[in-house]
Amino acid sequence: MATSLPLIPVTRREAPSSTDKGSAYEPLASVWYGEDAELIERLLSFYPRKRPRRILDATVNGGRFWKDSKRPVIGIDIDPRHRPTFVADNTAMPFRDDSFDVIVYDPPHIPNQGKDKSKDFNTRFGLVVRSSKENHYTFTHTFPPFVKETYRVLKAEGILLCKITDYVHHHRYQWAHIEFINAAREAGLTPCDCIVKIRKGPIIDPKWKNAHHSRRQHCYWLIFRKSKKCE
Ligand SMILES: C[S@@+](CC[C@H](N)C(=O)[O-])C[C@H]1O[C@@H](n2cnc3c(N)ncnc32)[C@H](O)[C@@H]1O
Numbered sequence: 001m002a003t004s005l006p007l008i009p010v011t012r013r014e015a016p017s018s019t020d021k022g023s024a025y026e027p028l029a030s031v032w033y034g035e036d037a038e039l040i041e042r043l044l045s046f047y048p049r050k051r052p053r054r055i056l057d058a059t060v061n062g063g064r065f066w067k068d069s070k071r072p073v074i075g076i077d078i079d080p081r082h083r084p085t086f087v088a089d090n091t092a093m094p095f096r097d098d099s100f101d102v103i104v105y106d107p108p109h110i111p112n113q114g115k116d117k118s119k120d121f122n123t124r125f126g127l128v129v130r131s132s133k134e135n136h137y138t139f140t141h142t143f144p145p146f147v148k149e150t151y152r153v154l155k156a157e158g159i160l161l162c163k164i165t166d167y168v169h170h171h172r173y174q175w176a177h178i179e180f181i182n183a184a185r186e187a188g189l190t191p192c193d194c195i196v197k198i199r200k201g202p203i204i205d206p207k208w209k210n211a212h213h214s215r216r217q218h219c220y221w222l223i224f225r226k227s228k229k230c231e
Helices: 036-046 140-153 176-187
Strands: 055-057 073-077 100-105 154-164 167-169 172-174 190-198 218-225
Touching: 036 154, 036 190, 036 218, 100 140, 140 154, 140 176, 154 176, 176 190, 176 218
Parallel strands: 055 073, 055 100, 100 154
Antiparallel strands: 154 218, 167 172, 190 218
């Protein structure tokens, strides 16, 4: 007779923890309802083979990911207004080969959006960054130079954590997460895992009068390893 496994249901906002009775290890759910900072902490405990000593945030902006973190993090940003550790372009990083155990990447997500004067969305989510017709009004062209540079500065077995969202623009669904995975594979990184992060509600603009696509209420955290294999 087949024995049934003791499955632990993971309910909304409730990820299993090491304190769950009967858990011999700390499972990580593939859906996340909490904040990025908490998730990153979980990812940093889960994927690196040993405790990461050198962590780079390649798009640090205001450093929200590290608000309550005690981890020493080097942050770069191309925009000096965010006062990063180094003002630098993440497609030409001022670091030696094999320098970091982990790189975190949260690029501008949606190009050519209007300015929302009431919120700090513009700088937080890179909404004011433009993309041209030649680049198909997407940021896809920025992925290959970034992942190539990431491959160079990551140590062997190092981890790339990438937050990315698909979006609808120009009446087309833009498959950013697939474009990113393809670019990373091409650069030699192995895609290892994917966590779906759910936000409280979809972003809706009152000026939209018609809907042809579902409204995004999630993004992805993609996990890559500079290795031939994930495990
Ligand atoms: C979505 S924001 C990152 C938000 C950040 N994770 C946080 O939670 O505070 C994207 C950031 O990437 C930066 N950026 C865009 N292109 C860049 C590049 N080529 N090199 C470095 N930083 C870049 C932007 O200036 C912006 O601050």
